[in-house]
Amino acid sequence: MILKNSKGSTSIMFVLLGTILMGTLIAVSYKNISMRSKQIRKIKETSNVQEVFELAAKTIRTARDTDVAADGMNWPPADPQCANTCTTLSGGVAPRMCFSNVLSAASPYCFYDSLLNVKNASNHRIFIPLGDDFILDEKPFVETKSLIAALNFFDSFIELPKANATGSINLRTDTAGQAPSACNPNAPAPGCLTCGGPNPYGGGPVTCVTLSACPTSYPGCEDITSTTTKKAFTQTIFLLPGGYTR
Amino acid sequence: MIYKNNKGMTLIEIIVSLGVSMIPLLAFIMILNFVIERIHVAMEQISVETNLATASQLIKTYLGQAVKVKCCRSANCLGGGALSPIPFPTFNLPVTADEPMMVAEGRLDCRDGAPTNWTAGSQNALGLFIRDAGTLNITQQAASLYQGTGLYFAPANSTSANSRIGHNSGTLFVYSGDPAQPLQELAKAEHLVDIEVVPGTLEVTSNDYLVSITYKITARAFGPNSSGQADYQIGSAPTANYKDIHSNVKVVFRNNRLGTSATNGLTSERPFGQIYFFKFLSPQASFL
Numbered sequence: 001m002i003l004k005n006s007k008g009s010t011s012i013m014f015v016l017l018g019t020i021l022m023g024t025l026i027a028v029s030y031k032n033i034s035m036r037s038k039q040i041r042k043i044k045e046t047s048n049v050q051e052v053f054e055l056a057a058k059t060i061r062t063a064r065d066t067d068v069a070a071d072g073m074n075w076p077p078a079d080p081q082c083a084n085t086c087t088t089l090s091g092g093v094a095p096r097m098c099f100s101n102v103l104s105a106a107s108p109y110c111f112y113d114s115l116l117n118v119k120n121a122s123n124h125r126i127f128i129p130l131g132d133d134f135i136l137d138e139k140p141f142v143e144t145k146s147l148i149a150a151l152n153f154f155d156s157f158i159e160l161p162k163a164n165a166t167g168s169i170n171l172r173t174d175t176a177g178q179a180p181s182a183c184n185p186n187a188p189a190p191g192c193l194t195c196g197g198p199n200p201y202g203g204g205p206v207t208c209v210t211l212s213a214c215p216t217s218y219p220g221c222e223d224i225t226s227t228t229t230k231k232a233f234t235q236t237i238f239l240l241p242g243g244y245t246r
Numbered sequence: 247m248i249y250k251n252n253k254g255m256t257l258i259e260i261i262v263s264l265g266v267s268m269i270p271l272l273a274f275i276m277i278l279n280f281v282i283e284r285i286h287v288a289m290e291q292i293s294v295e296t297n298l299a300t301a302s303q304l305i306k307t308y309l310g311q312a313v314k315v316k317c318c319r320s321a322n323c324l325g326g327g328a329l330s331p332i333p334f335p336t337f338n339l340p341v342t343a344d345e346p347m348m349v350a351e352g353r354l355d356c357r358d359g360a361p362t363n364w365t366a367g368s369q370n371a372l373g374l375f376i377r378d379a380g381t382l383n384i385t386q387q388a389a390s391l392y393q394g395t396g397l398y399f400a401p402a403n404s405t406s407a408n409s410r411i412g413h414n415s416g417t418l419f420v421y422s423g424d425p426a427q428p429l430q431e432l433a434k435a436e437h438l439v440d441i442e443v444v445p446g447t448l449e450v451t452s453n454d455y456l457v458s459i460t461y462k463i464t465a466r467a468f469g470p471n472s473s474g475q476a477d478y479q480i481g482s483a484p485t486a487n488y489k490d491i492h493s494n495v496k497v498v499f500r501n502n503r504l505g506t507s508a509t510n511g512l513t514s515e516r517p518f519g520q521i522y523f524f525k526f527l528s529p530q531a532s533f534l
Binding site: 010014015018019021022025026029032033036037039040043044046047049050053054233234235236237238 | 267270271274275277278281282285288289292293295296299300302303306307310381498500518521522523524525526527528529
């Protein structure tokens with residue numbers, strides 16, 4: 001009797017169970033694959049950020065006679081060379097620095113601070129808030145192409161994470177130093193390097209620049225107006241003092 | 247009488263109904279198998295890609311912080327060939343007096359295709375050097391911290407009955423720690439087949455200090471219907487379906503002194519000029 005009344009129900013039951021099983025399997029697997037894909041993306045992004053930092057360091061190194069806002073805030077600088085072409089963006093974001101004689105004076109690279117929503121900017125740039133005086137190299141500029149490549153890379157980097165990307169790359173000076181236990185900041189031994197400490201080789205204090213990047217694919221980096229670097233990539237570089245000018 | 251009120255099924259009816267119900271069931275099982283197979287393949291491939299990206303990142307990150315490393319072109323320049331079966335290498339490179347900080351001169355096997363004489367199943371040294379692991383502290387200040395670092399590659403030496411989980415695959419190891427102590431394992435990447443120097447990519451100074459080098463890293467993923475054994479050995483042709491994935495990673499020794507300026511130590515000329523990098527900090531990557 002049971003068999004008679006359940007005719008056909010067995011196969012339907014199998015199909016239903018199988019559907020549930022397959023659905024569960026696909027859902028779990030999708031989650032796993034999605035998680036691993038994000039992991040790959042972050043590893044690749046880490047590599048990208050490292051390259052950005054290297055290019056940024058090189059850019060800082062090779063730029064010269066740069067106009068910097070006189071007190072790090074007010075634009076134009078006291079001795080403007082490219083101030084007229086680096087204008088305040090919509091939203092009232094003023095430039096902080098420009099490379100005037102690296103490229104032609106008519107089309108300098110303008111650096112703004114990070115407090116800008118990139119989505120509203122007509123042109124994506126590298127954003128550099130300068131908290132203190134910025135020291136740059138006086139060496140003759142010989143790597144214009146590198147600078148252009150670097151800046152182009154920054155542009156594409158900012159746009160990479162997603163279509164309506166927001167993101168920033170910040171540079172800020174960090175001149176306050178602290179010596180490691182093995183190094184005395186007042187009488188540094190050769191080989192001891194501390195940001196802001198005396199240069200054991202002479203020529204003024206050791207100047208450091210801290211670079212940070214916060215791609216929007218990382219949690220906590222969605223809001224580029226945030227100045228915290230807790231969840232951002234960071235790296236400190238030191239620029240050898242001596243032979244530098246402002 | 248017995249059969250008149252019988253509302254059950256005959257044997258023929260049962261056989262026919264089971265046969266009919268088996269048709270959609272078998273079809274469904276086939277679809278399920280196909281889906282499971284594809285999911286496994288996708289997960290395997292993603293796992294391999296993760297390991298490949300990790301290996302690239304490990305090499306780039308740690309070699310990028312080397313402060314005094316030279317190219318070496320002989321089999322024994324890294325202290326005597328393969329490390330087997332030791333768990334931890336020792337940093338026994340000589341300290342030279344030409345650097346104010348007395349940093350031992352690191353070495354990297356930079357021969358084309360190097361290391362050319364792999365010892366399968368053992369850890370073969372790619373490089374042994376001092377790197378700067380100094381970084382920002384909680385007060386956002388930086389100071390140098392030198393650590394001994396070793397990169398080792400252990401090629402696969404056997405096949406595995408389990409074809410999909412990277413058993414017996416080639417593995418890249420990173421060791422690090424106080425140069426005076428045996429270095430500790432810090433990170434590793436599996437699923438690899440080979441790591442080799444791409445011919446013609448080596449860039450060194452006249453004194454053999456390294457400027458840049460490009461590695462070709464090969465990882466292997468096994469595909470569907472892998473009835474044969476997994477085989478990650480170099481030059482092997484696995485019986486199972488497989489796919490090799492390659493990645494070329496260029497390493498710039500950005501902190502390496504080049505020995506071309508009048509001064510040594512921290513003021514030495516480096517690949518990006520007189521710029522020196524402290525440790526790179528990533529928000530969510532513990533291996534950095």
